[in-house]
Amino acid sequence: MNGVERIVVVGASLAGLRAAETLRAQGxxxxxxxxxxxxxPPYDRPPLSKxxxxxxxxxxxxxxxxxxxxxxxxxxxxxxxxxxxxERQVVLADGEHLPxxxxxxxxxxxxxxxxxxxxxxxxxVLTLRTADDAARLTERLDAGPRRVLVIGxxxxxxxxxxACRERGLEVTVAERGPVPLVGALGGALGAFAAAAQRAHxxxxxxxxxxxxxxSENGRFTGADFSDGGRIDAxxxxxxxxxxxxxxxxxxxxxxxxxxxxxxxxxxxxxTMYGIVTDDVFVAGDVARFPHPLFExxxxxxxxxxxxVAQAEVAAHNMVSPAPRRRPHLTVPAFWxxxxxxxxxxxxxxxxxxxxxxAQGSLQEGRFVAVYGYRGRITAAVTVNRAKWLExxxxxxxxxxxxxxxxxxxxxPAVPVTVPxxxxxxxxxxxxxxxxxxxxxxxRHLTLVRHGRPGPPPPADEETPG
Amino acid sequence: xxxxxxxxxxNDYTNRADPYPLYAELRENxxxxxxDGAYLVGTYYEIAALLHDPRVSSDQRSRKDPDPxxxxxxxxxxxxxxxxxxxxRLRRLAMRPFGPPHSPGRIDALHGDIxxxxxxxxxxxxxKGRIDLVDDFAYPLPITVISRLMGVPHEDxxxxxxxxxxxxxxxxxxxxxDPERRRQxxxxxxxxxxxxxxxxxxxxxxxxxxxxxxxxxxxxxPEGRLTPEELMSTAVLLLIAGHETTVNLxxxxxxxxxxHPEALERLRADPGLMPGAVEELLRFEPPVQYLPQRSPLTDxxxxxxxxxxxxxxxxxxxxxxxxxxxxxxxxxxxxxRKDNQxxxxxxxxxICYGAPLARIEAQIALNALLRRLDDARLAEDPPPYRRSPxxxxxxxxxxxxxxTGTTG
Numbered sequence: 004m005n006g007v008e009r010i011v012v013v014g015a016s017l018a019g020l021r022a023a024e025t026l027r028a029q030g031x032x033x034x035x036x037x038x039x040x041x042x043x044p045p046y047d048r049p050p051l052s053k054x055x056x057x058x059x060x061x062x063x064x065x066x067x068x069x070x071x072x073x074x075x076x077x078x079x080x081x082x083x084x085x086x087x088x089x090e091r092q093v094v095l096a097d098g099e100h101l102p103x104x105x106x107x108x109x110x111x112x113x114x115x116x117x118x119x120x121x122x123x124x125x126x127x128v129l130t131l132r133t134a135d136d137a138a139r140l141t142e143r144l145d146a147g148p149r150r151v152l153v154i155g156x157x158x159x160x161x162x163x164x165x166a167c168r169e170r171g172l173e174v175t176v177a178e179r180g181p182v183p184l185v186g187a188l189g190g191a192l193g194a195f196a197a198a199a200q201r202a203h204x205x206x207x208x209x210x211x212x213x214x215x216x217x218s219e220n221g222r223f224t225g226a227d228f229s230d231g232g233r234i235d236a237x238x239x240x241x242x243x244x245x246x247x248x249x250x251x252x253x254x255x256x257x258x259x260x261x262x263x264x265x266x267x268x269x270x271x272x273x274t275m276y277g278i279v280t281d282d283v284f285v286a287g288d289v290a291r292f293p294h295p296l297f298e299x300x301x302x303x304x305x306x307x308x309x310x311v312a313q314a315e316v317a318a319h320n321m322v323s324p325a326p327r328r329r330p331h332l333t334v335p336a337f338w339x340x341x342x343x344x345x346x347x348x349x350x351x352x353x354x355x356x357x358x359x360x361a362q363g364s365l366q367e368g369r370f371v372a373v374y375g376y377r378g379r380i381t382a383a384v385t386v387n388r389a390k391w392l393e394x395x396x397x398x399x400x401x402x403x404x405x406x407x408x409x410x411x412x413x414x415p416a417v418p419v420t421v422p423x424x425x426x427x428x429x430x431x432x433x434x435x436x437x438x439x440x441x442x443x444x445x446r447h448l449t450l451v452r453h454g455r456p457g458p459p460p461p462a463d464e465e466t467p468g
Numbered sequence: 469x470x471x472x473x474x475x476x477x478x479n480d481y482t483n484r485a486d487p488y489p490l491y492a493e494l495r496e497n498x499x500x501x502x503x504d505g506a507y508l509v510g511t512y513y514e515i516a517a518l519l520h521d522p523r524v525s526s527d528q529r530s531r532k533d534p535d536p537x538x539x540x541x542x543x544x545x546x547x548x549x550x551x552x553x554x555x556x557r558l559r560r561l562a563m564r565p566f567g568p569p570h571s572p573g574r575i576d577a578l579h580g581d582i583x584x585x586x587x588x589x590x591x592x593x594x595x596k597g598r599i600d601l602v603d604d605f606a607y608p609l610p611i612t613v614i615s616r617l618m619g620v621p622h623e624d625x626x627x628x629x630x631x632x633x634x635x636x637x638x639x640x641x642x643x644x645x646d647p648e649r650r651r652q653x654x655x656x657x658x659x660x661x662x663x664x665x666x667x668x669x670x671x672x673x674x675x676x677x678x679x680x681x682x683x684x685x686x687x688x689x690p691e692g693r694l695t696p697e698e699l700m701s702t703a704v705l706l707l708i709a710g711h712e713t714t715v716n717l718x719x720x721x722x723x724x725x726x727x728h729p730e731a732l733e734r735l736r737a738d739p740g741l742m743p744g745a746v747e748e749l750l751r752f753e754p755p756v757q758y759l760p761q762r763s764p765l766t767d768x769x770x771x772x773x774x775x776x777x778x779x780x781x782x783x784x785x786x787x788x789x790x791x792x793x794x795x796x797x798x799x800x801x802x803x804x805r806k807d808n809q810x811x812x813x814x815x816x817x818x819i820c821y822g823a824p825l826a827r828i829e830a831q832i833a834l835n836a837l838l839r840r841l842d843d844a845r846l847a848e849d850p851p852p853y854r855r856s857p858x859x860x861x862x863x864x865x866x867x868x869x870x871x872t873g874t875t876g
Contacts, residue, residue: 388556391816412525
């Protein structure tokens, strides 16, 4: 098929698995190697901060269902060390060289660690990203800690806090921003989330940072806050967002950096010069891609649905001739469950300047909030009203005017449009799960390079910046 | 004939056996205003959008000219005829004892019961000669299942049947004898049925049982429970909708399979294909052909046509299900069809409450019939149909068997 006989997929989570399945579904019969740093076969992450922490499902029982046989060589428990685009091979940490005709980068993200390594290493200080993390955290919660400290009130932190309260555990949440979820949903809905947390007995502290994690004999015992407050706790969960796994691409010449690996709408990676490659593809949390609904800004999405959709497009395009390639145009969508609330979103709430409560009521905790940017609808978030989402997705897809046309039966008497109050991501203690990262395929990221030198730039070209 | 008479022609009983050419005409004409002021929509994407549009009401009181068959039917409106937030509250209260998240195992637990009832009904078939798959099977199966689930004693099932028939006849849109009398009878039947079910629920307040009525009467969620009036209309809705449509699904299913012997053999050889086949039946011959009671709460534009506030807006699901812009080769029955997001259960907030039950009932029923009736032929094609163009299905489905009898 187009001379493609060897495909390497680096990343053995949701995007890697779905890509491998799609390659086979497309009739690709050549060799297929899937490399994963974790020793486990692909598993599902959303339950790790929900059902697993509640003890309803064990962390080892969240394997992803297979859509079809993949017939791949699985290299699990091994890191990919680097990629050599000229020789077209991936070099693994165990020394093996994997030559490829097509490479898919699906290395995703990892939990951002606590910035002070000595405190991060304390017994009782955890992060939550992997199944092993979830097993460790669940074990700690089973032990009945007197108090749990959650640092960061993004989705993961909030879901952990919710699970703690559902288990009857005391929990303190520390958030540098003004309200929980502000980085994903803006201040207006964040205020609603704050009220929900407090109503469920969370000791929520916003506008503060954790200045120190205290310890005794290597055991975490409590924390100090920037406002002078302090608590005693037995467990601290660092929920400061994610770090994209791109370090291994340093020196590859690809447009890879802290914001992800830039690619075009067809999932083809860009080089550091903004030139699109034809043999290296990107999918999932690690990808940055342009989206026409959001002014072609590059988006980084940490969304389950995006990983699936983008992996399918990438896989299709990897084995298709140019005229048959498809764009990745899916409208971003995500969900969360916490404090008895089913929160769902379509579009990009942070790509907004205003928000209006279009249906339902905040008091009842059942509503649809619609976001607009310069007079058109760019996102909608439902709380316990997910069945309305499809309507708003249609409005987003068709760039319908904001605010939405009146007439809904359960529209508030006086719909009030307010600023969506989306903060600068720097104000948050956690990284945003959706990042609008501008128009350039590569910022000056590749200019700042440490250690291993990359391929020498052509002498007659200027370095972009 | 002009497109503004399409609804009358769809309702005309002589078109009951094959309304699909009319649906094709509807799709070709886009959104069509009928001579009585109703607007008819038959294209997939427009129907899907309207089913999700919060500006579209299911409440008759949103109409300019409300249909008294709905507004004066003797009970408070059930959630199927209400808008949010009332619809949302009542439906959630009704869902608590029926499905996830509070009762995830309720439907699965019925599997054995449904199978047993189906097998017993087939055991009672005569070894040869004529069987009416409606009266001998497709009717008694779902009404027995829903009665048990709700907690209606077996000996009362004939009363339930009589009330149901009267209620259904009350909103039959076909011209017929004395609609006012039919409406009165429907009203009385609905009240009688509501009182009956309310009485059963009342008994359970002091003596809780494992059935749905007991749960509806006793469960205290965070929002409290249904009022006695709400319980009556909810129970009437669940009981009627819980079997009327399933009869048609099973009967339309067997009729379609008997008309497609290759598909039938394929399914007989591999019962694991039945869940997909039932979805295709829901697309190909949906038990509810159109939704008659919507109307816009404000002027809305549908495919370039402005439908005025308060006008009857009729969504012809069965036409959308055969829309060639959505389904490849839509008039072909293909039990292996992929990407089959049909409108057979509607969509949006009013999506069929009982769909999980209807699905497993139809799957079990059809697999049992295929396994045990290996020699049946259609005795009449087309069979005689029920009156209703909305709840469309055969009134009788006579099949002949000439050989030695049941197998398996």
